[in-house]
Amino acid sequence: MTTHPNRRRRLALPALLGLGVVAGFGLVTTSAAWTDDAVFTVQASAGHVDLRGSADGSTYTTADDVGTAVRLDPIVDLTPDEPAVRTVHLWNAGSVPVNLTWSSTNPTSLLDGCVDVTYSTLEPALQPGQTPVGAAVTTATVTFTVADDADAATCSGRSVSDVIVVVQGSTS
Amino acid sequence: MTSTTHSTTRRFPHRTRALWAVLVAAALVVAGVGLTARATDGTSAAWTNDVHTTTDVTLGTWVDGFGTCVVRNVADDAIVPGVPCKITDIKEQNVWGFPGGMTLQGHAYFEAPGIAYGHYIAFDFTIPPPSDSRWSWANASVVSANNTAAIYSGCDELPRVVGRLAPNIGAVPEVFLVLHDTRVEDALCQ
Numbered sequence: 001m002t003t004h005p006n007r008r009r010r011l012a013l014p015a016l017l018g019l020g021v022v023a024g025f026g027l028v029t030t031s032a033a034w035t036d037d038a039v040f041t042v043q044a045s046a047g048h049v050d051l052r053g054s055a056d057g058s059t060y061t062t063a064d065d066v067g068t069a070v071r072l073d074p075i076v077d078l079t080p081d082e083p084a085v086r087t088v089h090l091w092n093a094g095s096v097p098v099n100l101t102w103s104s105t106n107p108t109s110l111l112d113g114c115v116d117v118t119y120s121t122l123e124p125a126l127q128p129g130q131t132p133v134g135a136a137v138t139t140a141t142v143t144f145t146v147a148d149d150a151d152a153a154t155c156s157g158r159s160v161s162d163v164i165v166v167v168q169g170s171t172s
Numbered sequence: 173m174t175s176t177t178h179s180t181t182r183r184f185p186h187r188t189r190a191l192w193a194v195l196v197a198a199a200l201v202v203a204g205v206g207l208t209a210r211a212t213d214g215t216s217a218a219w220t221n222d223v224h225t226t227t228d229v230t231l232g233t234w235v236d237g238f239g240t241c242v243v244r245n246v247a248d249d250a251i252v253p254g255v256p257c258k259i260t261d262i263k264e265q266n267v268w269g270f271p272g273g274m275t276l277q278g279h280a281y282f283e284a285p286g287i288a289y290g291h292y293i294a295f296d297f298t299i300p301p302p303s304d305s306r307w308s309w310a311n312a313s314v315v316s317a318n319n320t321a322a323i324y325s326g327c328d329e330l331p332r333v334v335g336r337l338a339p340n341i342g343a344v345p346e347v348f349l350v351l352h353d354t355r356v357e358d359a360l361c362q
Contacts, residue, residue, distance in 0.1 A: 054222035069224035077232035152236040159230035171219035
């Protein structure tokens, strides 16, 4: 009835190996449970992210870089009494929801401080859709305002071309 | 003696195996964690997509500050203490015609909280440059002004305009001005 010491040692080896395997997978599972991205990635490996933009809400383009950027109506005759607002329409043409954020490189000031640029709050999670309707689309606005301390003598009549504003779509 | 020797020679392989088992288990743990980390990192970069937009921005022309105004008593023209006055905006409404026959229309807006019966607003402001660069102030004149505004300044002083509004027209009145780029006989400016 007494267990032989050698038999106990022989049992210890597979037990320890099994423990290692369980611990290894256990850590992976735990990590996945704590990090939504990892779990999500595995499930959506066949999906894709495709955020598109439009100036008019009907013609959408990928606008992936500066060369293919959506051209918004130019702002002319901006004066202190009247801000100018430009709207970009966004469509999640991919297969997974995306979170929208303004790029940190977007300007908050133009023309040496003559113009302030502010941005609207973006949709937290834009749903995917095969057509640009309903929950698959949203709008974002950029507001251009003559700065409170803009000096007329130095700011009046100035202009700047090709101001780039980027909206980022991300699954994280 | 024999038994002791036997026992010693058999214990050593067991320790080796145990050591291997620990090493294998540790390797599995490291591999599992590494796999998870790689999967997460690789995903993060692949799952983003940006939309770029572009536009041009051109500023209009304006002047700093629109001028000054004060609230006065009709009875003695004295400034009413404690009643502030501010010119909130001067806006061009329209400009048309050809040099020598151009017309300019615009509004000046006032704000005088606390203004009361028997008070009026006296003003001194400068009209911003018109949007049509062909406009010239050299021979310009004020043709008309609503709200019974009186103009005291001379036509030669344009674009500066000094005058007053009629009394009892509220705390946020405005004056609508019409100007020509030529001197007219019945001009409101002197």
